[in-house]
Amino acid sequence: MLADLSELPVATGFTLNVAGTDLLAVAKAGDSLLSAALRGGVRIPHLCRAGECGSCRCRLVTGQVRLKRDISQHVDHQALRQGYLLACQSEALSDLTLEIPGQSPCAEGAGVKALHGQIRSVTALSHDIRQLVVELDSPLHYRAGQYAQLSVPGHADLASAPRCYSFSSAPSAHGCTQVAFYVRHVPGGLFTEWLFAQDRTGESVELMGPLGNLQVRDDDRPMVCIAGGSGLAPIKAMLEELCGRERAPDLTLFLAARSQRDLYCQAELADLQGRWPGPGRLLVVPVLSSEPESSGWDGLTGYCGEHLSSFCSPADSSFYLCGPPAMIDAILRQLQGEVAAEHVHHDRFLDRSSLPAAAPQTTTQSLTEMTV
Numbered sequence: 001m002l003a004d005l006s007e008l009p010v011a012t013g014f015t016l017n018v019a020g021t022d023l024l025a026v027a028k029a030g031d032s033l034l035s036a037a038l039r040g041g042v043r044i045p046h047l048c049r050a051g052e053c054g055s056c057r058c059r060l061v062t063g064q065v066r067l068k069r070d071i072s073q074h075v076d077h078q079a080l081r082q083g084y085l086l087a088c089q090s091e092a093l094s095d096l097t098l099e100i101p102g103q104s105p106c107a108e109g110a111g112v113k114a115l116h117g118q119i120r121s122v123t124a125l126s127h128d129i130r131q132l133v134v135e136l137d138s139p140l141h142y143r144a145g146q147y148a149q150l151s152v153p154g155h156a157d158l159a160s161a162p163r164c165y166s167f168s169s170a171p172s173a174h175g176c177t178q179v180a181f182y183v184r185h186v187p188g189g190l191f192t193e194w195l196f197a198q199d200r201t202g203e204s205v206e207l208m209g210p211l212g213n214l215q216v217r218d219d220d221r222p223m224v225c226i227a228g229g230s231g232l233a234p235i236k237a238m239l240e241e242l243c244g245r246e247r248a249p250d251l252t253l254f255l256a257a258r259s260q261r262d263l264y265c266q267a268e269l270a271d272l273q274g275r276w277p278g279p280g281r282l283l284v285v286p287v288l289s290s291e292p293e294s295s296g297w298d299g300l301t302g303y304c305g306e307h308l309s310s311f312c313s314p315a316d317s318s319f320y321l322c323g324p325p326a327m328i329d330a331i332l333r334q335l336q337g338e339v340a341a342e343h344v345h346h347d348r349f350l351d352r353s354s355l356p357a358a359a360p361q362t363t364t365q366s367l368t369e370m371t372v
């Protein structure tokens, strides 16, 4: 049973069992489940340790935990009732059993794998976004909308500091040995400075995934997607998936960009528009926040949030938001009270500038040690 009781005392030495395995760890007083698991050699995907990224989502099968903070951003009401939690934000109040992605043979996250791969190509899509294609040693199954954690074994810092990137293409039914990502250059960023510095074709990478819960929900509501920068990656994967279906709803895709030079994948989006199965239609709406007045741009300007109600009825729509945390947070604030939380799905593309400084970001264990 899941509880957020603040009254119950935390005893020492509770046992953390991993469902469907003989893996065990011991949770001491004050430990998060994530810390206890990692100390005991039990791998749980994680990034921020601060309840921000959602990577450490697990399911409590038996036992009681205390939640350290509101986790509704990553675990909705229904999932909470089913026992889903964030391991970095939960403390044991009893012995417990957890379903852990990549460890337990459970439904959610059963397919999380640690794989080796090689960079096959890095291609410029815009002045600051590149498509990164990775060839994997064995096929990976994922859902459109999910992401993977990438690390670089040949790089002193990036070997133990994975970064998250969302798959930019819909998966094939038989699994993918080639996966693609859209990576935006972040000045001063460890991974992206490395990737953009020179041709990285042929470099070895390690990938753990799939992770995340972003996916098309079949709720029969018109869809509104808002993509900022490389946030187009998971959205494009979802559009491709919808294009492969017999029916697709009305979908309005807002592209949040500063200026015309930030727009990319326009030909691919036009192709998807042409192939949209209906009965709905796919509408692509770029909104530029800093386009010079002299440029001749005759599209929308300002911020996406200002134009929502011209294109949809927010209260009746399902929202999918991906990209910079500041953009997502602004839209979430705008939708609050008007759109029920269960109809708003998002992935905030956090980087080190948005994580608490004190939170260690990585485990030092090698990805290859993970049991699949």
Ligand SMILES: Cc1cc2nc3c(=O)[nH]c(=O)nc-3n(C[C@H](O)[C@H](O)[C@H](O)COP(=O)(O)OP(=O)(O)OC[C@H]3O[C@@H](n4cnc5c(N)ncnc54)[C@H](O)[C@@H]3O)c2cc1C
Pocket: 053, 147, 163, 164, 165, 166, 167, 181, 182, 183, 184, 185, 186, 187, 188, 189, 190, 191, 192, 193, 212, 230, 231, 233, 234, 347, 348, 349, 350, 351, 352, 353, 354, 357
């Ligand atoms: C679920 C998820 C999915 C994502 N998907 C994508 C995607 O598809 N495409 C994409 O481009 N990105 C994506 N991201 C973001 C991505 O994981 C990286 O965070 C991003 O690429 C930056 O990585 P980096 O190593 O280059 O920068 P980092 O090393 O993380 O640095 C980022 C910035 O923070 C600054 N910084 C470093 N340390 C500190 C500090 N202590 N305090 C303050 N500032 C600091 C750096 O100077 C730099 O400007 C995703 C993130 C998440 C959580």
Ligand code: FES
Pocket: 045, 046, 047, 048, 049, 050, 051, 052, 053, 054, 055, 056, 057, 086, 087, 088, 089
């Ligand atoms: S939410 Fe737990 S590691 Fe990020």
